[in-house]
Amino acid sequence: MRGLLLTIICLVGHSVVSAGERPNILFAFADDWGRYASIYSQVDGEGTLNDFIDTPNFDRIAKSGVLFADAHVPAPSCTPCRSSLLSGQYFFKTDRAAFLQGAIWDAEKIASYPLILEEAGYHIGYTAKVWTPGTPRNAPYGEKRTEYKSKPQQINAFSQTADKLVGTGVSVDEAKATLIGQAEEAFDNFVAAWDREKPFCYWFGPTNVHRKWTAGSGKRLWGIDPDDLEGHMPPFLPDVPVVREDMADYLGEAMAFDAMLGAILDKLEATGEMDNTMIVISGDHGAPGFPRGKCNLYDFGTQVPLAISWPAKFQGDRVAEDVINIMDLAPTFLDAAGVDIPEAMHGKSLMPLLTSGKSGQIEPGRTWIVTGRERHVQKARADERGYPQRAIRTQDYLYICNFEPERWPMGDPYHVDAEQAPTTDALTNNTFVTFADLDASPTKAFLFQNGEDPKYKEMYDLAFAKRPEEELYILKDDPHQMNNLAYDDQHFDLKTRLLDQLMTELWRVEDPRVAEEKVRFEHPPFVPGE
Numbered sequence: 001m002r003g004l005l006l007t008i009i010c011l012v013g014h015s016v017v018s019a020g021e022r023p024n025i026l027f028a029f030a031d032d033w034g035r036y037a038s039i040y041s042q043v044d045g046e047g048t049l050n051d052f053i054d055t056p057n058f059d060r061i062a063k064s065g066v067l068f069a070d071a072h073v074p075a076p077s078c079t080p081c082r083s084s085l086l087s088g089q090y091f092f093k094t095d096r097a098a099f100l101q102g103a104i105w106d107a108e109k110i111a112s113y114p115l116i117l118e119e120a121g122y123h124i125g126y127t128a129k130v131w132t133p134g135t136p137r138n139a140p141y142g143e144k145r146t147e148y149k150s151k152p153q154q155i156n157a158f159s160q161t162a163d164k165l166v167g168t169g170v171s172v173d174e175a176k177a178t179l180i181g182q183a184e185e186a187f188d189n190f191v192a193a194w195d196r197e198k199p200f201c202y203w204f205g206p207t208n209v210h211r212k213w214t215a216g217s218g219k220r221l222w223g224i225d226p227d228d229l230e231g232h233m234p235p236f237l238p239d240v241p242v243v244r245e246d247m248a249d250y251l252g253e254a255m256a257f258d259a260m261l262g263a264i265l266d267k268l269e270a271t272g273e274m275d276n277t278m279i280v281i282s283g284d285h286g287a288p289g290f291p292r293g294k295c296n297l298y299d300f301g302t303q304v305p306l307a308i309s310w311p312a313k314f315q316g317d318r319v320a321e322d323v324i325n326i327m328d329l330a331p332t333f334l335d336a337a338g339v340d341i342p343e344a345m346h347g348k349s350l351m352p353l354l355t356s357g358k359s360g361q362i363e364p365g366r367t368w369i370v371t372g373r374e375r376h377v378q379k380a381r382a383d384e385r386g387y388p389q390r391a392i393r394t395q396d397y398l399y400i401c402n403f404e405p406e407r408w409p410m411g412d413p414y415h416v417d418a419e420q421a422p423t424t425d426a427l428t429n430n431t432f433v434t435f436a437d438l439d440a441s442p443t444k445a446f447l448f449q450n451g452e453d454p455k456y457k458e459m460y461d462l463a464f465a466k467r468p469e470e471e472l473y474i475l476k477d478d479p480h481q482m483n484n485l486a487y488d489d490q491h492f493d494l495k496t497r498l499l500d501q502l503m504t505e506l507w508r509v510e511d512p513r514v515a516e517e518k519v520r521f522e523h524p525p526f527v528p529g530e
Contacts, residue, residue: 411434
């Protein structure tokens with residue numbers, strides 16, 4: 001009889017959680033926040049940029065739950081990443097939601113986990129960004145009707161607003177407290193509307209870690225001295241004052257996000273619901289405006305922080321070394337809520353891993369993930385088709401397939417010659433002035449204008465130059481993925497094996513990039529009309 005019952009449970013896809021145990025779900029998701037949190041210093045050892053950031057609230061959740069050492073996004077661009085996360089599907093299966101510019105969410109074709117949970121009896125709501133600038137705005141989370149805000153709501157411009165307040169005579173601590181209070185107020189408004197007979201599902205998504213922040217704010221607001229970063233910058237970035245300050249400011253915005261999160265966690269604890277709330281904290285891809293970050297399939301672009309806790313359900317103080325795709329969060333949330341997982345979801349629930357009580361490599365099958373990219377912000381010319389890529393990232397290797405290597409990976413350089421080259425101000429403030437898929441920034445300006453200097457020529461080429469059709473990196477020897485071994489004969493068998501593994505998965509899920517003779521992403525309405 002017991003065997004028969006187990007068979008029935010497997011057939012109906014029953015969750016590990018009964019309806020009476022359904023948790024609240026609090027998901028904090030920061031725009032452009034790569035894998036930077038102070039607790040990762042304990043995982044990676046000293047000498048990384050994680051030594052210079054302080055994220056006590058992320059660390060608190062990681063210690064009370066599971067810290068993921070090797071989590072990645074399905075696509076290093078905000079809209080396709082979020083489309084994938086919300087639907088539990090690979091980004092390239094979300095039709096016109098698979099890219100940033102001109103994204104459209106078709107609710108008739110694509111189900112999202114928040115609306116599934118709402119239908120199952122959850123009270124849902126969000127603050128700030130979920131899925132924008134696509135149409136309809138934040139469609140996968142109920143659009144405007146489920147939005148909760150403060151008045152005013154300035155959290156998306158944290159450093160800009162704080163600096164303005166300080167300019168009026170307010171102290172730095174008071175300025176930060178004002179903005180942290182706005183995050184708390186938005187969550188208060190959500191809680192006030194919550195019927196406690198129901199579990200809730202709340203999304204906190206400020207965009208402050210996205211550019212542009214104010215120069216010097218990392219030191220002014222958060223005490224991160226750029227000089228301390230000297231000798232600790234990734235080797236593909238110039239270790240010079242302006243770039244170190246840019247990085248310090250970026251880390252400061254991540255600390256601002258963490259501080260706002262702390263106010264929400266304190267408020268949640270005051271409700272008495274902390275133990276029965278699944279708390280998940282992550283980011284949607286790597287750093288903006290830094291070469292090889294956002295819009296790139298290297299670790300600096302795809303690897304993100306991830307911590308998950310649910311004190312009533314699983315023990316904490318654990319580190320998972322499994323390779324994770326955050327596309328798995330949608331089925332995880334449904335599984336935790338006791339809701340059937342749609343067959344269309346490619347992601348796999350993390351609940352067995354979370355409830356295992358184990359650390360290290362927990363699930364034998366979680367040793368690789370697939371990431372990819374199509375089109376990001378390029379939109380200025382009708383002949384632009386983006387830069388299609390797919391990659392397989394294992395525990396030991398990264399293999400990237402660049403489907404159109406004759407194109408520019410960061411977008412076309414619009415300048416014609418040195419006399420027409422963009423100014424420093426333009427490169428710092430206008431993404432579209434050149435290489436549009438790298439956000440405008442002081443780092444972009446420095447590298448662009450010093451690219452002919454022998455000291456920075458390799459960095460310039462790694463950032464902007466055309467790339468070969470295939471890239472292969474051995475992570476233990478090359479953690480920053482700077483030495484492409486794809487055309488080294490001694491690694492031919494390894495490359496072939498990884499390519500086969502990648503293509504097998506892409507064919508299995510019918511990725512249009514490989515399964516369609518006339519690839520839809522190359523034609524209207526996915527690109528400007530011809």
